[in-house]
Amino acid sequence: MTPTHSDKAAARGEPGYVWRSGQERRLDMIRQWSDLGGRILDNGTGLGTYLEACGRANPDGLRIGLEIEFDRAREALARADGIVLGVGERLPFADNSFDLILSNEVLEHVADDRAAAAEMARVTRPGGRVVVFAPNRWYPVEQHGIYWRGAYHFGNKPLVNYLPNPLRNRLAPHVRAYTGRGLRAVFAGLPLRVLHHGRIFGGYDNIVRRSPRVGGAVRRLLYAAEDTPLAVLGLSHFLVLEKMD
Numbered sequence: 001m002t003p004t005h006s007d008k009a010a011a012r013g014e015p016g017y018v019w020r021s022g023q024e025r026r027l028d029m030i031r032q033w034s035d036l037g038g039r040i041l042d043n044g045t046g047l048g049t050y051l052e053a054c055g056r057a058n059p060d061g062l063r064i065g066l067e068i069e070f071d072r073a074r075e076a077l078a079r080a081d082g083i084v085l086g087v088g089e090r091l092p093f094a095d096n097s098f099d100l101i102l103s104n105e106v107l108e109h110v111a112d113d114r115a116a117a118a119e120m121a122r123v124t125r126p127g128g129r130v131v132v133f134a135p136n137r138w139y140p141v142e143q144h145g146i147y148w149r150g151a152y153h154f155g156n157k158p159l160v161n162y163l164p165n166p167l168r169n170r171l172a173p174h175v176r177a178y179t180g181r182g183l184r185a186v187f188a189g190l191p192l193r194v195l196h197h198g199r200i201f202g203g204y205d206n207i208v209r210r211s212p213r214v215g216g217a218v219r220r221l222l223y224a225a226e227d228t229p230l231a232v233l234g235l236s237h238f239l240v241l242e243k244m245d
Contacts, residue, residue, distance in 0.1 A: 015046025015072055019053060022203020027053050030102065030131050033195065033240045036061050038099025038128075043088055043120060044068070044106030048076030055079075064098075066091065088116035096125040103132045105236065108144075108176040113186050121190040124243040130192060132239040136199050137161050137177040139235050144175040183237050192241040199234030200226055 016023060027050070030036070036058040042051050045065030054063055065083045067073040077083045086092050088103075088110045101120050110116045120130050135143070142160035145153050148171070160168060161177045168177075178186075180197065187194075201222035208215035225231060 016049040017047065019049055020203060020205040022205055023049065023053070025203060026104070026133065027057065029238060031057060033129050033131060034100045036100070038062070039097065040064065040100045040102065041066060041093070041098045041123065042102045042104070043091070044103060045076050045080070045083065046072055048079035048083070050102060050104060051076070052079035088119060091119040091123050093123045095122055097123045099125060099128045101130045103130070105133050105135065107132060107134045107186070108178070113176065117186045118190060121187070121192050121243065126243050126245045128243045130241040130243070132241070133236045134183055134239070135175070135177040136234050136237055137179045137182070138232050140233065142172055142177065144172060146171040147173065178237060180237065183239060187241060191244045193244055194239070195242050196238070196240040198226065198238050199231045200236055200238050202235045
């Protein structure tokens with residue numbers, strides 16, 4: 001049976017279809033830790049929107065994407081210097097190949113996140129960076145939908161991630177959500193050191209578009225909360241690691 005769009009959304013998540021302020025903000029965060037001028041791998045590139053943006057920010061970089069879905073890879077090719085079909089647990093690249101690896105809301109979808117982390121460490125050059133955005137377990141909404149009575153229900157589901165693991169994982173077996181300790185444990189023991197680990201809120205661009213004044217105020221308040229204990233409720237982890245010699 002051919003997978004439906006919903007099947008792919010459940011297994012892989014939705015790729016970034018548009019480029020808005022939330023994505024631009026994440027790119028700015030990445031640029032704090034890299035000049036984007038070296039060899040870049042977008043590990044799970046989707047439609048290649050981040051690779052395209054990296055090229056606009058610094059056209060001197062070599063931008064390669066890895067993607068598991070053929071249709072997405074074909075579309076991404078127009079936005080990158082190269083696209084390779086493959087999976088994160090077996091990267092088809094030599095050791096020490098890249099200056100920067102991006103993993104933007106992808107790690108939660110792979111079959112073996114520990115193997116994927118090890119592969120990112122392997123193909124990063126010494127001194128290179130691995131930048132990870134991944135879902136925060138304590139964000140009040142599970143954004144990847146749930147399975148209920150054998151059927152997948154797409155969309156935002158509140159408080160799912162606050163349930164005990166056995167129940168949470170029955171409802172959302174297709175996607176992980178990480179505590180801070182849990183995410184760092186995925187990379188523990190690898191030749192990587194943590195340079196930065198924080199939690200960030202989303203761009204909420206749809207809300208801002210519908211109600212610019214209210215949405216803008218909410219967004220500013222949430223961004224300010226990232227520097228307070230309320231950051232524990234953020235949408236995503238932002239983790240930057242450096243490959244050790």
